[in-house]
Amino acid sequence: MYKxxxxxxxxxxxxxxxxxxxxxxxxxxxxxxNFGSVDNFENQRAMVHQxxxxxITHFDLANNYxxxxxxxxxxxxxIMDLDMRPYRDEMLISTKAGHDMWRGPYGDGxxxxxxxxxxxxxxxxxxxxxxxxxxxxRPDPETPLEETMEALSDMVRQGKALYVGISxxxxxxxxxxxxxxxxxxxxxxxxxxxxxxxxxxxxxxxLKDTLKELGVGSISFSPLAQGILTDRYLHGxxxxxxxxxxxxxxxxxxxxxxxxxxxxxxxxxxxxGQTLAEMAxxxxxxxxxxxTVLIGASRPEQIENNVKILEGTDFSxxxxxxxxxxxxx
Ligand SMILES: NC(=O)c1ccc[n+]([C@@H]2O[C@H](COP(=O)([O-])OP(=O)(O)OC[C@H]3O[C@@H](n4cnc5c(N)ncnc54)[C@H](OP(=O)(O)O)[C@@H]3O)[C@@H](O)[C@H]2O)c1
Numbered sequence: 001m002y003k004x005x006x007x008x009x010x011x012x013x014x015x016x017x018x019x020x021x022x023x024x025x026x027x028x029x030x031x032x033x034n035f036g037s038v039d040n041f042e043n044q045r046a047m048v049h050q051x052x053x054x055x056i057t058h059f060d061l062a063n064n065y066x067x068x069x070x071x072x073x074x075x076x077x078x079i080m081d082l083d084m085r086p087y088r089d090e091m092l093i094s095t096k097a098g099h100d101m102w103r104g105p106y107g108d109g110x111x112x113x114x115x116x117x118x119x120x121x122x123x124x125x126x127x128x129x130x131x132x133x134x135x136x137x138r139p140d141p142e143t144p145l146e147e148t149m150e151a152l153s154d155m156v157r158q159g160k161a162l163y164v165g166i167s168x169x170x171x172x173x174x175x176x177x178x179x180x181x182x183x184x185x186x187x188x189x190x191x192x193x194x195x196x197x198x199x200x201x202x203x204x205x206x207l208k209d210t211l212k213e214l215g216v217g218s219i220s221f222s223p224l225a226q227g228i229l230t231d232r233y234l235h236g237x238x239x240x241x242x243x244x245x246x247x248x249x250x251x252x253x254x255x256x257x258x259x260x261x262x263x264x265x266x267x268x269x270x271x272x273g274q275t276l277a278e279m280a281x282x283x284x285x286x287x288x289x290x291x292t293v294l295i296g297a298s299r300p301e302q303i304e305n306n307v308k309i310l311e312g313t314d315f316s317x318x319x320x321x322x323x324x325x326x327x328x329x
Contacts, residue, residue: 002083005053012055013310015291017217020189022163024292026285027307028058028219033242034298037071043299048079050300052087054307060294062096062137063118069101070125077127095122096167098137110140110148119160134161135192138168146180153184163189171206178214188216195220197229197283197327208289220284223293229280231266233259264326278309283323285313
């Protein structure tokens, strides 16, 4: 029987999520990869234990994480029953709907029909009475935003979700969503978006300023660019790596020019006394504009390594300039 480490809250840092009452750990664990029915269940369990033992209280899922679709939630439900039930009130669990999930016209998008049914399915698979955060996973220009946001508000009223969030919405769409939610007396808790040294649109396309202005929390996904911003691919494509699976990250995406940049970043990280993964996560968290980095992992040791960053999130002007120069070349 799993027993959580007594000291789990001693080193993790927690920050307020926007202007809400919720504290987020600076590092959260996502279930997009390596938690499906094709993956080793005992390794999944060990990753959840490792994360929770390190003070990671936030676990992020979605209806279609797997493969197969739904299986990451099912595996999470098994882990809840086997190990984590006594800790439910110490955990912040999120799920989402918005991408392709089931066949026919009601298993994708932003309709009330899809979102309501999907949340019910997710709760069953995860063996939960409620989720802490329910996200609309991506904007759906075909559905009136009022319909999508009202569905989110109603989930909160029904007690099936405590808070709501959105993912991959532009700055403009975020403002509109927040306004509709506010009219429905449901604050927009959080926005989830891709942000890392190789993708800075959150900064350059106005989302960063918008979230600050609205008092909405922020969590960045793929902070390691799916593993590119680590030492994983410096010497080719290792067996079992995400690029070797050649699906969401393709071997062809890891070209010589990119590897050369990554080598130079790796060198700079070494000068700071960090691994590249550590430096990449610290870079995301620098300056405290972002609440949380949402990492993925394929084994418990990666989680153990990645939580070491919490003391190293400061960069000198010179270091930031060098990173910009390496990436601009
Ligand atoms: N809202 C959305 O649309 C959306 C989209 C994408 C992701 N997400 C969320 O964000 C989470 C994280 O995304 P992500 O998995 O792409 O994040 P990531 O942290 O950028 O990439 C994780 C991968 O990096 C590698 N890695 C991690 N730590 C490492 C270390 N210390 N040394 C070497 N390699 C390391 C592992 O690759 P290997 O597997 O090769 O070992 C791991 O699977 C997802 O699980 C999901 O919850 C949300």
